[in-house]
Amino acid sequence: MELSTRQKKIIEIVRRDEPISGDNIAKQLGLTKPTLRNDLSLLTMTGILDARPKVGYIYSGQTIEPLLFEELFHQKVAEIMVPPVFIKQTTSISDAITDLFMHDTGSLYVIHEVTGEFVGLLSRKDLLRASINNQNITGTPVAMIMTRMPNIVTITPDERIIDAGYLIVHQEVDSLPVVESANSTKVIGKVSKSKLLTHFISSGYEVEKNKEK
Amino acid sequence: MELSTRQKKIIEIVRRDEPISGDNIAKQLGLTKPTLRNDLSLLTMTGILDARPKVGYIYSGQTIEPLLFEELFHQKVAEIMVPPVFIKQTTSISDAITDLFMHDTGSLYVIHEVTGEFVGLLSRKDLLRASINNQNITGTPVAMIMTRMPNIVTITPDERIIDAGYLIVHQEVDSLPVVESANSTKVIGKVSKSKLLTHFISSGYEVEKNKEK
Numbered sequence: 001m002e003l004s005t006r007q008k009k010i011i012e013i014v015r016r017d018e019p020i021s022g023d024n025i026a027k028q029l030g031l032t033k034p035t036l037r038n039d040l041s042l043l044t045m046t047g048i049l050d051a052r053p054k055v056g057y058i059y060s061g062q063t064i065e066p067l068l069f070e071e072l073f074h075q076k077v078a079e080i081m082v083p084p085v086f087i088k089q090t091t092s093i094s095d096a097i098t099d100l101f102m103h104d105t106g107s108l109y110v111i112h113e114v115t116g117e118f119v120g121l122l123s124r125k126d127l128l129r130a131s132i133n134n135q136n137i138t139g140t141p142v143a144m145i146m147t148r149m150p151n152i153v154t155i156t157p158d159e160r161i162i163d164a165g166y167l168i169v170h171q172e173v174d175s176l177p178v179v180e181s182a183n184s185t186k187v188i189g190k191v192s193k194s195k196l197l198t199h200f201i202s203s204g205y206e207v208e209k210n211k212e213k
Numbered sequence: 214m215e216l217s218t219r220q221k222k223i224i225e226i227v228r229r230d231e232p233i234s235g236d237n238i239a240k241q242l243g244l245t246k247p248t249l250r251n252d253l254s255l256l257t258m259t260g261i262l263d264a265r266p267k268v269g270y271i272y273s274g275q276t277i278e279p280l281l282f283e284e285l286f287h288q289k290v291a292e293i294m295v296p297p298v299f300i301k302q303t304t305s306i307s308d309a310i311t312d313l314f315m316h317d318t319g320s321l322y323v324i325h326e327v328t329g330e331f332v333g334l335l336s337r338k339d340l341l342r343a344s345i346n347n348q349n350i351t352g353t354p355v356a357m358i359m360t361r362m363p364n365i366v367t368i369t370p371d372e373r374i375i376d377a378g379y380l381i382v383h384q385e386v387d388s389l390p391v392v393e394s395a396n397s398t399k400v401i402g403k404v405s406k407s408k409l410l411t412h413f414i415s416s417g418y419e420v421e422k423n424k425e426k
Contacts, residue, residue, distance in 0.1 A: 046259055069281060073417040097345055124337050131344040132310055162421070165414035169407075193406055194382075200413045201378035204286040208375070 007039050011059065014049055019056035072203055077164050078157035080199050081178045081189030088113040089120065089143040093130050096122060096142045106194065107175045109187055110146050118187045120146035123174050154179045155191065161199065164191045220252050224272065227262055232269035285416055290377050291370035293412050294391045294402030301326040302333065302356040306343050309335060309355045319407065320388045322400055323359050331400045333359035336387050367392045368404065374412065377404045 003011075006029070013028050014020055022040055026033045040057070043049040050058045085103045087096055090113045099108060100122075110120040122142055130145045131137055155164050155176045164176055168191070178189035216224075219242070226241050227233055235253055239246040253270070256262040263271045298316045300309055303326045312321060313335075323333040335355055343358045344350055368377050368389045377389055381404070391402035 042258055045255055069417075069420060072285075072413075073421075094345060097341065101342070124341060128310060128337060128341045128344065129314070131341065132307060132350070137345070162414065162417045165410060166418065169411050169414050193410055197378060197406055197410055197413075198382050200285075200410075201375065201382050204282075204375045205379065207282060208286075 004039070006036075007043060010036070010039055010043060011048060014057050015059045018058045019052065021056045025057065068203070068207060072200060073162040074160050076157060077155055077159050077161065077178055077191055078189075080161060080195055081157065081191050082195055084109040084175075084177065084187060084190040086111050086187075087122075087142065089146070090141050093127065093137040093140050093142055093145065095138075097127050097131065097137070100124065100127060106192060107190070108142075109177060109190070110142055118149065118177065118179075118185045119143075120148045121152050121177065122146050149185060152177065154187075156180070156182055157188065161196070165196050168193055168196065217252070219249075220256060223249070223252055223256060224261060227270050228272045231271045232265065234269045238270065281416070281420060285413060286375040286378075287373050289370060290368055290372050290374060290391055290404055291402075293374060293408055294370065294404050295408055297322040297388075297390065297400060297403040299324050299400075300335075300355065302359070303354050306340065306350040306353050306355055306358065308351075310340050310344065310350070313337065313340060319405060320403070321355075322390060322403070323355055331362065331390065331392075331398045332356075333361045334365050334390065335359050362398060365390065367400075369393070369395055370401065374409070378409050381406055381409065 009029060010025055013025055017024070017028075022033050022036065025040075026036050029036070040049070040051070044051045044057075047060055050060045052058060084107075085099060085105050086109050087099055089110050091099070091110075096108055100106075106124055108122040109118060110122060111117060112119050120143070122145070126145055126147065130140075153167050153171050153173060153176060155167060155178055157178055157180075167176055168174070175190050175192040177187045178191060180186040180188055222242060223238055226238055230237070230241075235246050235249065238253075239249050242249070253262070253264070257264045257270075260273055263273045265271060297320075298312060298318050299322050300312055302323050304312070304323075309321055313319075319337055321335040322331060323335060324330060325332050333356070335358070339358055339360065343353075366380050366384050366386065366389060368380060368391055370391055370393075380389055381387070388403050388405040390400045391404060393399040393401055
């Protein structure tokens, strides 16, 4: 079911001020009660709201599937991005591996040692490959083995979670750098496979918990 | 919205036989049309079905959120598990790393070289740690560095996707071995972070595609 903007506003008001009469909902929206009749009856019939005589409307919370799709897939990347771990491109491979373990992260973002510009990315797989191929991981800078811009897929904070997930799945990468805007190389965050999965699973659990109430 | 079993059956019938009259739906269910009146009006009001005068009920396909939750979270682990890559515990660490790259996988499942029993698990992280700590990765068997049973969290094929996701997120592992039954160590599959994410994203895309129709 696609809820209209007005229906979503009604739900918000009821969640905040329950129990609340239809008259008061109308007042908050600057509308008349008859205007809201269809919206209120749909929200009640679908079980999203509960109408109690002489009490008012209550948010039932048992039936949030209509909102779930939006929450799961259409929230912005900005809502779930995390701070990346940055290292300089002059860092040795062995120091980078230490950083990876110290920060318990799956990828390292590499910046230019002078300009601070984002220049590359290192995954656990890149480091594993280097550690068995290279004779001298303490003397080789990560610049030698990292994946470089512009061969890195990025995303912007205003894109949707489903777009980030699509890129991660289809480009077979562990994370996406979040850049300020489409043509910028200023990295302001990271969306990882783990973070996306945590988002889906915790949203799912939230729904289940509400159902049990 | 929670759809009742009868409402779900009605949707199934309409999807298969659309356009179909209310009388014919009732006949297929062995019920009378008045019995179905409330169900049909709810399904129409929520936009799941479209009622066209003199034509019948049509599945609108625009509004499958009520079913989405089940599909996303309550399918069985069996539906999304993949075959693991098995290696013997006598395999050297360097051969194991080669196997990891050859099969392009994130984890290796380790079996006993004689009994074939599942004895341990190796992640990319385990192999990376070993490759920088160990002087002799060609001469050391993976048995020395793997995570061993019973310290491995497993799941059964009849558990739900949300349970697998919960364990992966909260135990901070990359995959779960799927064992035949709760007390068995017979591994019949693997549920990975990547596979779960692919499941969520492709289900989300499926819904979006249907909405565009």
